[in-house]
Amino acid sequence: MINLLSDTVTKPTPDMLQSMMAANVGDDVFREDPTINALEEKCAALFGKEAGLFCPSGTMTNQIALKVHTRPLDEVICDEMSHIFQYEVGGYAFNSGIGINLIRTPYGILDAGQVEAAVRPRFDWLPKSTLVVIENTCNRGGGGVYTLDAIRQIQEVCRKNKLALHLDGARIFNALHVSGDTPRDIGGTVDSISICLSKGLGAPVGSVLIGDQDFIAEARRVRKVMGGGMRQAGYLAAAGIYALDHHVERLKEDHTHARQLAAALDALPFVSNIRPVQTNIVIFDLLPPATPAHFLEFLEHNQVKASAFGPQTIRLVTHLDVDSEMIGKAIEVFGRYSPPSKSQP
Ligand code: TLP
Numbered sequence: 001m002i003n004l005l006s007d008t009v010t011k012p013t014p015d016m017l018q019s020m021m022a023a024n025v026g027d028d029v030f031r032e033d034p035t036i037n038a039l040e041e042k043c044a045a046l047f048g049k050e051a052g053l054f055c056p057s058g059t060m061t062n063q064i065a066l067k068v069h070t071r072p073l074d075e076v077i078c079d080e081m082s083h084i085f086q087y088e089v090g091g092y093a094f095n096s097g098i099g100i101n102l103i104r105t106p107y108g109i110l111d112a113g114q115v116e117a118a119v120r121p122r123f124d125w126l127p128k129s130t131l132v133v134i135e136n137t138c139n140r141g142g143g144g145v146y147t148l149d150a151i152r153q154i155q156e157v158c159r160k161n162k163l164a165l166h167l168d169g170a171r172i173f174n175a176l177h178v179s180g181d182t183p184r185d186i187g188g189t190v191d192s193i194s195i196c197l198s199k200g201l202g203a204p205v206g207s208v209l210i211g212d213q214d215f216i217a218e219a220r221r222v223r224k225v226m227g228g229g230m231r232q233a234g235y236l237a238a239a240g241i242y243a244l245d246h247h248v249e250r251l252k253e254d255h256t257h258a259r260q261l262a263a264a265l266d267a268l269p270f271v272s273n274i275r276p277v278q279t280n281i282v283i284f285d286l287l288p289p290a291t292p293a294h295f296l297e298f299l300e301h302n303q304v305k306a307s308a309f310g311p312q313t314i315r316l317v318t319h320l321d322v323d324s325e326m327i328g329k330a331i332e333v334f335g336r337y338s339p340p341s342k343s344q345p
Contacts, residue, residue, distance in 0.1 A: 002326045003305045007319035010202040019242040025234035035234030043208040047187030051216035053209045058170045061194035061209040064222045069164040072097030075127035077118045081108040081140035099127045108141025112153035135168040136175045142275030142283040145175045151189045170196040174279040201243035202320045205236045254280035257318040257327045264331040282316040290339035302333040
């Protein structure tokens with residue numbers, strides 16, 4: 001099976017498994033897991049932040065960040081395509097009691113002017129803007145990347161209006177490959193970052209939230225109340241350390257594969273509106289009478305998996321368990337697809 005559902009589907013490599021098995025562990029709720037401590041320090045240092053917190057998922061790191069940066073009745077400003085709005089079960093309202101102020105953009109990349117316009121004036125009858133969340137790369141927008149300059153301008157709006165700035169960096173290393181910026185460049189522009197180890201980096205589990213000491217101290221308490229205080233999870237953190245050491249450079253292969261898929265799709269008559277491909281995500285629309293259900297069934301029948309990402313929309317994601325040969329095969333399968341005739345349901 002050529003699984004292009006998501007970059008979350010990867011299995012640990014034999015070398016990663018070996019480093020997991022060899023991990024030195026302890027009880028992390030007592031902060032006695034040396035491998036988790038090392039991972040948290042490594043992530044924080046890489047981005048020039050003071051501290052880190054290992055969590056089971058990117059949803060949890062984002063939700064903790066929302067909770068720590070805000071108080072009930074506050075409002076978070078973000079793109080309408082943001083993961084925190086689309087795919088976290090409305091957790092901003094449930095966990096933090098906050099509202100959300102959505103900005104609409106073509107590919108999920110905000111500009112400072114839009115953010116400034118969304119900041120609420122201070123009246124008793126309005127929600128209070130206290131936080132901006134940006135997503136780099138933006139998943140639903142097709143894996144698009146922020147320029148450092150664009151983030152710095154948003155940072156300036158936040159500073160002027162006393163707003164915190166959180167980065168959902170589930171795929172931040174994909175973004176850095178394209179922008180050429182360093183982790184420290186990005187770390188200097190935002191208050192907190194959620195870094196996922198279980199996406200393109202290929203670890204089976206885990207995300208790390210980074211920020212300053214006070215922020216992470218409070219985040220640790222919120223992680224506990226969410227049930228995310230783990231014990232000997234150093235076995236999982238070891239996979240994260242391995243991934244950071246061995247799987248960052250190779251992300252550019254995933255980007256090449258995504259571009260190859262997009263170029264092949266562009267030539268097919270039933271495909272339209274391929275979003276600009278910058279990283280490892282390819283999003284496109286199917287022209288009727290082709291439908292996602294029909295297309296995905298054909299793919300599955302031919303050993304290729306992809307997902308529907310809207311009524312006429314498909315998403316493909318490349319990752320370390322998909323090599324060049326598999327990309328070639330997937331392209332060949334796409335080329336053999338024919339949409340149903342109009343009369344067919
Ligand atoms: N995204 C998943 C789905 O939820 C859509 C995927 O397959 O891409 N931020 C971003 C930008 C994400 O794309 C995701 C996962 C998360 C956060 C949440 O991470 P997990 O799955 O670890 O909770």
